[in-house]
Amino acid sequence: MKNKARIFSGRSNPDLTRGINEILGMPTGKIALGNFSDGEIWIRIEENIRGTDVFIVQPTNPPAENILELLLIIDAARRASAKRITAVIPYYGYARQDRKDQPRVPISSRLIMDEIVNAGADRIVAMDLHSTQIQGFVNIPFDHLYAKGIFIEPLKKLTAGKDFTIVAPDVGGIKFARSYAQILGFPLSIIDKRRPQPNQAEVMNVIGECCVKNALLIDDMIDTGGTVVQAARLLKENGAETIVVVATHGLFSGNCVQHMMDAPIDKVIVTNSLSIPRERVFPKLEILSAAPMLAEAIKRIHFEQSISTLFDF
Numbered sequence: 001m002k003n004k005a006r007i008f009s010g011r012s013n014p015d016l017t018r019g020i021n022e023i024l025g026m027p028t029g030k031i032a033l034g035n036f037s038d039g040e041i042w043i044r045i046e047e048n049i050r051g052t053d054v055f056i057v058q059p060t061n062p063p064a065e066n067i068l069e070l071l072l073i074i075d076a077a078r079r080a081s082a083k084r085i086t087a088v089i090p091y092y093g094y095a096r097q098d099r100k101d102q103p104r105v106p107i108s109s110r111l112i113m114d115e116i117v118n119a120g121a122d123r124i125v126a127m128d129l130h131s132t133q134i135q136g137f138v139n140i141p142f143d144h145l146y147a148k149g150i151f152i153e154p155l156k157k158l159t160a161g162k163d164f165t166i167v168a169p170d171v172g173g174i175k176f177a178r179s180y181a182q183i184l185g186f187p188l189s190i191i192d193k194r195r196p197q198p199n200q201a202e203v204m205n206v207i208g209e210c211c212v213k214n215a216l217l218i219d220d221m222i223d224t225g226g227t228v229v230q231a232a233r234l235l236k237e238n239g240a241e242t243i244v245v246v247a248t249h250g251l252f253s254g255n256c257v258q259h260m261m262d263a264p265i266d267k268v269i270v271t272n273s274l275s276i277p278r279e280r281v282f283p284k285l286e287i288l289s290a291a292p293m294l295a296e297a298i299k300r301i302h303f304e305q306s307i308s309t310l311f312d313f
Contacts, residue, residue: 005302006049010058010073012066013275016090017057019291024299029054033069041065043072045080053302054082057294059274060112061251063093067112071119078120086123086301087116090273090290091221091249095130113137125297127273127290128176128220128248143307147248149293150271152183155216158244165189165212169219169231177218180246186216191231204234214242221249222270225256229263236264249273250287252280260284 008029009017021028030046054077058070070087077085097108109131116124117138124138127145135142168177168190181188189208206212215235217228222245232243243265250270252260257280260268270276271290281287293310300307 005053005055005298006047007055007057007298008045008073008077010056010066010069012059012061012069013057013090013272015275016059016272016289016291016294019289020057020295020298023291023295031073041069041072043069043076045073045076048080049077050081051083053084053086055086055088055298055301057088057090059091060089060093061091061274067093067115071115074116074119074121084122085120086125086298087121088125088294088298090127090271090294092126092129092134095134098131098134109134110137123301125294125301127271127294130220143297143301145293145297145307146179146311147271147273147290147293148179148183149310150288150290151180151246151269154269154288155180155184155246159184159186159214159216162214162242164214164216165209167191167206167212167215167217167231167235169217169227173219176220180216180218184216189215191234193230204230206234206238212238212240215240215244217243217245217265219245219247221251222247222256222260222268223251223253225252225259225263228265229259232263232265240264242266244269246270250276250280250285252276256280257282 006029007021008031011033032044032046034042056073060067074085094108094112123141125143128147135144164186166177166181166186166188168174174190178188187209189206192205192207212235217231228245235243244267245265246269248271261282268284269286271288273290
């Protein structure tokens, strides 16, 4: 791959890109990134990429700056005559705004995807999208990777010899959690939140096994942590002894870290799809590397091999 492919990194998560390049035995693509005094981003690719298969790794969080930086790198690569440009977006921001659920709101997911394509991307790679239908917003190849490939073996070791239940922290996460339950062979429970009557307090119930002894709370992302913290407290009230939270993307916004520390949660496991600042790393947190899976996906894309077989469990 060395002579025919290059992997470049934006400033969002350079450590992840370095990990990918180390696995593939490649140097990180040479690129200069900075800001003018007024904050405007400037970019210069510092090597010849004419006819090269270019991969640009850039999670989009915080979304505004990093999405724009990704667009500018794509544009620079296109104008430098790259043969093919693949945007590798381990965490895709704006994935929650995928439809008009209220009057006079944008469909931000579609808008951002349009801009990525218009900038010159020929292919997109993402991991555990919050809304999987986003793949249909573009007319270019879209490889949607599943972080199950990162979590399954560590979870098998963690749960060995113990009875665990997979728990979806809300109804929207049922399909995501069920996929883990099927692979690990554990039962599935769901936290259901609803208001019995208008203006009455929201009530939470466990659908499935009510008395869960050991719980794996599975979700695609942790933002403020409110959903998983509420779910963990309900499970504890119902007699749970061990509660482990597993999420692909750890945003840990606002006071999330403190909420996690105060909650009856024994362990939180995420990937490094996002660069987690040192001040947001807490004792309960375990971070697994997404680099091996992303490196394998990039290699297979470059050599025109199947991606789907990565997820044959």
